[in-house]
Amino acid sequence: EPEVTQTPSHQVTQMGQEVILRCVPISNHLYFYWYRQILGQKVEFLVSFYNNEISEKSEIFDDQFSVERPDGSNFTLKIRSTKLEDSAMYFCASSETGGNNQPQHFGDGTRLSIL
Amino acid sequence: SQQGEEDPQALSIQEGENATMNCSYKTSINNLQWYRQNSGRGLVHLILIRSNEREKHSGRLRVTLDTSKKSSSLLITASRAADTASYFCATDDPTSYGKLTFGQGTILTVHP
Numbered sequence: 001e002p003e004v005t006q007t008p009s010h011q012v013t014q015m016g017q018e019v020i021l022r023c024v025p026i027s028n029h030l031y032f033y034w035y036r037q038i039l040g041q042k043v044e045f046l047v048s049f050y051n052n053e054i055s056e057k058s059e060i061f062d063d064q065f066s067v068e069r070p071d072g073s074n075f076t077l078k079i080r081s082t083k084l085e086d087s088a089m090y091f092c093a094s095s096e097t098g099g100n101n102q103p104q105h106f107g108d109g110t111r112l113s114i115l
Numbered sequence: 116s117q118q119g120e121e122d123p124q125a126l127s128i129q130e131g132e133n134a135t136m137n138c139s140y141k142t143s144i145n146n147l148q149w150y151r152q153n154s155g156r157g158l159v160h161l162i163l164i165r166s167n168e169r170e171k172h173s174g175r176l177r178v179t180l181d182t183s184k185k186s187s188s189l190l191i192t193a194s195r196a197a198d199t200a201s202y203f204c205a206t207d208d209p210t211s212y213g214k215l216t217f218g219q220g221t222i223l224t225v226h227p
Binding site for chain 2: 004006031033035041042043044045048050055056058091093095098100101102103104105106107108109
């Protein structure tokens, strides 16, 4: 069964450094998402992306965050200047079509640790 | 206010028993979904129930939705040790386009 793949599985970065988290969504999917899960807390929506544009973003997704689909397969999340509070699991998800009433398929996540 | 709150927070049962998890939410929805997360892994979609549906089945899973009470339940019948995981409900936002709001989750432990 097709899967969403994320790399790296674990990223350790010094505070203030830039980090790029990578995702390969399922190939025929058109909508892409990033979520994060701080240890012990809920999974939180960050951003949705369709047709090379951000569809929606949460208040967490401030100017330090950006997303890009640099080619036909990858979908990236960049954090420009990381803070300690950015430490979390970051999950990429994709869905075949957008909107509601669609299951989202998640990758196994990238654990981001900011030192 | 919190959207998508599950209870219990933790549930421990023996293999073969049924497990019931509940989810409450506060705002209107188009659908509610249940996901499973094994330790250290991503979320796996289990089942989606639309707001005009009351009950849905998938294998050993049974989901109910009561929009008047803004609540849902997930029943896993004849549980197995492999069902040990965290289970989350997730609600959509009718004003958005795909954004999911997750609950805190129920940690289910099934003892062999």
